[in-house]
Amino acid sequence: MTRVGKYHVALIGVAVLILLMALVRIISGQDDLTSSGLIASALTLAVPIGLAGLGGLWAERAGVVNIGLEGMMVLGTWFAGWAGYQWGPVAALVAGLLGGALGGLLHAIATVTFGVDHIISGVAINLLGPGITRFLSEVLYKEGTPAADAGAGITTSAAVTGSTWEVSLPVLSDGPDLLGKLESTHWFLLADVAGILRGLTHNVNILVILAVLLLPLTFFVLWRTAFGLRLRSAGENPWAAESLGVNVYLIKYIAVVISGAFAGLGGVFLVFGADKYVEGQTQGRGFIGLAAMIFGNWRPGGLAAGASLFGYTEALRLRTSTAVISLFLFGALLLLIYLGMQIRRLTSAELEARGVKQYTLMAASALGMVILFWLWLTVDQLPGEFVFITPHVVTLLVLLVASQRLRMPKADGVVYRRGEQH
Template sequence: MTRVRTYHLALIGVAGLILLVSLVRVLTGFDDLTSSGTVGAALVLAVPIALAGLGGLWAERAGVVNIGLEGMMVLGTWFAGWAGYQWGPMAALAAGLLGGALGGLLHAIATVSFGVDHIISGVAINLLGPGITRFLSEVLYKEGTPASEAGAGITSSPAVRGETPTFDLPLLSSGPDLLGKLESTHWFLVADVAGVLRGLTHGISVLVIVAVLLLPLTFFVLWHTAFGLRLRSAGENPWAAESLGVNVYRIKYVAVVLSGAFAGLGGVFLVFFTDKYVEGQTQGRGFIGLAAMIFGNWRPGGLAGGSALFGYASSLQLRSAPAVNTFFLFGAVLLLVYLGLQIRRLTSADRPVELAAPGPRQYTLMGLAALGAVFLIWLWLTIDQLPNDFIFITPHVLTLLVLLVASQRLRMPKADGVSYRRGEQH
């Protein structure tokens, strides 16, 4: 029954968000807020972040902090580019997975077998990843090599041979472009729903489908299988799991290697998107994926929401920089909604007993919300165009703000980052 209620609340939340975005679009006149192009770009930009976050989720649910996701993703991009230009997309996929998994294996050896501090090991991998790939590029892509003659340079590989298949999802995208016609009407809510659906169903890469399916698959494996129970027990109390016969070392190794493979898969997606490996193309997405995982409270559903948020902010920044100003109005409306809900709870006749006498902290939060809403509305009314530098960092700032707000409800696995030694109870 709880799962049904949670599912319904999630649907209500999505519907309310679309309604809010539609209202802001009408008020501001920025049609790109819900255009199919923006939504499609957001999906593409969210996928590598979600895959990196998924890698962090597997590792940390097993009790191993993995801040080396960025380095593992870099390894995935290089190996995917190297194999892709020689043997095509399938070879790129396999090589990218292997490259990321090797980074995960190195992290597992350091943290699980030798007890190295998880943060130090992760930082080392983030330094090793770019260093190893630069060395390999200088050896294999230098002038005079076959790769160089095929278009490679020290900082990039030749183009991947062949194309990654894309397709339109059935039903909503078949026949006449009805969704496109509805989107072009710019009607309130109708055009917005049509734009969202069209962006999610037209020109979808196979790798996007795989990435989306990995989220519910992860939830099923970790929360509905015996293996998932053992893995999560290793992250909550490995000594109790050990007493019940769980091979904690093996579980942690499997989880961290899979973590690296997921990060490598995110790197493969970047290579397919740009058609080749380019040095520095991850641009911190491994760290952002880790932030999305924390925002999602170490659960796949929340991780998907955090990735979608960053992907949407990034796509809006790329497609319509002036529309970034609407985030001020978004924030103001959300603060006003929060303020209204708090006032309703305080004035409701059937409010809980603990809310009968609200304390100073609650009044302080309500006052700050009101001031924040007024300030954001003032910014929206007075600023016509944000500086380009601020527009560029908007997705990162938005991620930090959301993490700050969400930090009050986060609960990490109890043994996350704890050094485990068989037979040594902490």
């Protein structure tokens, strides 16, 4: 399939998803499914996950597994809170980037220079991040210090003022609120599209726009420049890259430091959302970002889809627990479409070649569709515990499905030593 063809398929897929969401909204009566408020919340929740995943993508494309994203994000949150209350949001942004980059540098020194196992080093970063920040808080935020007088405590920084940088995108959200009026009509599809567009364009934080722009920028740098080709070659076959004169050590260092900086930027976004640093505010988003990157098959577009999925389900959980039940119907309809596509290929050579495995997958999909539809018909109220873990369950299920087509960089996680090809 050509690249243009892939873009067409992606656009058709987005259109089908919006149509399904509109249909589910009409059938279930849950108007919040495509409301501008939900979409805006989903975008806000998806950004730190997407930034962490973007950091993982840079590191792993260069062949360095980075499960230390959570620790790097923690460093970003603390340094953003520390600098932000003293010198303002711009200083918080810079300090958060540098804090995350520091974590990336530590990971690069351990894995690239000393050849430490990437997983062990990542775990160490995840342990060091909270430990270092707690130590710094106890030293700098204790009673009697200027920070404590400004409102800081052992587990929180003082408030970061002026961190709300919101804009409304021109044309769609300036002037009369036409999208809001269309959304309030609740007309099929038209109101849904208006709600989605309004949520994506009305009162958007500048950091959100920056994070979204980083996705195509990453694609351009990694897939359209000589530097990107060298970086990806270091993740596929570093010894072949070495034979062509590429400084693999330097490339890996740059990639992992950038990886940490992106994770730190995700931490800055969390600090701006809360107007201060709070201990534990990352809540595992670094790990979820890593999962989103894997779901996206180590590519920016797929990463954006994975982060958006988690952000949407998390926003749905936070805004209304009853609407979560509508996900059962949505999942059943998706499985129905999948089965329809497979049935159309029953006589194709590809389906015959896959044999029993494909038929088993189809049978499991049919069973899952029936179960989801039955749950939607019979369940009126989900237990609070299940509602709380819904985003994580959805993420795991999608990862299980997507794992059939994943292809990681060939030298990802391999310890590289110049001249010692394995």
